[in-house]
Amino acid sequence: MYFLLQQAVAAFTGSGGDWGELITEAEYQGVAPLLAKHLSAIDCRLPRETRRQLQGLCLRSRRANAIRGETTASVLTRCRAAGIEVLAVKGVALSTFAYSEPGLRPMRDVDLLAAEKDLSRLQEILVELGFRLVEEESVPDDFYHLTPLCKEVEGLPVPIEVHRNLLPFHAQYQRWPLERSLAGARSITIGHGEARTLSLEDTLTHCYLHGFQAPLTYEPFRLIHVADLVSLVETYRHEIDWQLLQHHQPRFCNVLSRLHFLTPWQDDVVEELHLVVDDAPHGVGRPYRGWPQRKLTEEPLSQWWKLTRETIWPAQWWLQLYYGHLDGVWYHRMRWFEHPRTVWRWMKTYARAGRKSSKRDTR
Template sequence: MSHSTTASIQLIVNCLSPEFAPDLLESLNTEAWEDMAVTAIALGLAPLLHWRLTQADVTPPPLAMAKLAVTRQAHTKRNEAIGQQLTELLAAFARQKIDVLVLKGALLAAAAYPEAALRPMNDIDLLFRVEDLPRVGPVLESLGYRGKHKSAEQGPGITKHLSTYRREGRQGDTPNPYLSAGGERMIEPHGSLEESWFGLKVDITPGVWTRAVPVSLGGQPAYRLSTSDMMLHLTVHAAFHVIMGASVFVQLYDIGRVIETWPAELNWPEIISLTRQAEAQAFVFAGLYWAKTLYGAAIPETSLAALEKECSPDLAAYIRGLDAPGIFKRTQHPPLTTVPQRLRRGLLDRQEAARWAGSLGEKWQIWQTALAFHKTDTANLLKKGLKAHG
């Protein structure tokens, strides 16, 4: 990671924090501004950065400002289309009397941000009651979606959704979720909120439907997580993004937006109690700590301290040691183009997952997945390659 990238990341998160001081940007030259704009686009933070600079009456050099403005405009168009797509989905499920709980960006863009374009997203995550899942696929297929299905035994063992749905010929232009403004978003129907990665598992699902809050989105009925459950979901999800090496800067900003949007519903004793029930202390501590240190999210020190006490000292130190550039480095990986690269990445993924395991038994469960090579994505690619050349 270059010095300019490190500096750009730190400047971006500083701009998005409550203590943002515009005068710190006065010494930036044109090249630094352009590096900052390009980095913000790659991280999914360009719309937010443009919004914050405009609010503070800060005008970057023309090219950097144009890049940020065009990206914000593109996400305005894209999120309007996603909103229409979500409305169509909710209406279809309502006709079939299927309850839908809207998760993450699809909810937060509409409910927790000053404007929807400020929260980029790449898919629409929906939670369904387990007993309704068999009826979800047919509803999506009636709207023209086609599903892809994967066994929970395959690859890293993700279980919260085993199917994804997309309408053919209507996808976005690029695989990067923050660089494509066109196309419809993929639908991910969830039966649970369990995060899992090579045997490392945290499940916060129990009780979420009992505590769910009815909402209206696009004039259609839906549900959202209670604020306490949402805090657990966002923090655990963000921690798993870091563990998996996936971009996480937008997800960490979400945490502060929830705190600002529903302050009267924040119940920190309940959040900590639910965290303990899910045995998710390290993951929730990580998400809260990073949201506070990067963006100044209003998280009580007493709550952070209570969770940190229940983490292993080594893991707590590791979490505290990841600043914004460190998180960026952890969540950026070059494409895997060879089998040796994939094998090495698989070992590194398991090593990171094992770092977060709470016991020797859990660590063994993670490393045991490496012994089932026939279930890995790498093994599947090798089989396909052999068939293609056979």
């Protein structure tokens, strides 16, 4: 992998690539600390300003995650004292056990999953600890998480989202309340305190659904979602119950095989999981950029044909990643039936929303 990285760096510098733009993109993708770690490992000669920028991002991520970790630990301690079951999920958990150090996995906020009956008491505990509602992010009462609460700790805002359901309430997802994962929860350490999170199998499932099979209106996947899956598989592949995972996600290994063309798996991972990595699909790394993620009204008329084509005929790599079929009859069914049906459902959703809006206006 480091040999490939050296080649990539040589090609980048040889073509006159802009390090500033690269760092900006790495920060957006959530992988700036990983970029710094691996460039350091190959002793890459970076421009002084670039090295300073990367070091600053790494220090900021390390400090921010340490503060968020200790704050989360204090919240979980109070929850245990109150007899409230809580699972720490997403970034705050992944940063502690999927990476060699927590600072390598940036996060935007802290996510906690609790039972419906405990939501009010958990919110009260957060208020008692000094957290306040983020008014500009107010959400409906039946949303899958409560309105975030935030507290400033050592000058850093620490927002916490309390979830009643791990994934958005959407027809594309099954319901995922606390009860679904509580029995198989695993113990981890966050900050200097005990915590519990999803099982490895549930963590992998959530990383895939959240990062790569989100509704078409959501933002495209980011490279940090790729890093999460790669880190989990390569670190814990001998502990993961692959039969159980395949039972719940039959096409999961097909998904892993598509990631190989973005960042190659180790040979033993390919062999053990029987990944299909012979022929590279078209459009590797290109996310979905069609409607309804992009709106016709927001595009110039000259771009409408391109938007229509990207909606109806997205990149092969993304299509395989999103729907999980690689070839044969099922691939063609996915290309000609499943994806058009998904787009058609979104058209009906927007049409219904438009009719309801019209009715309200006439009143």
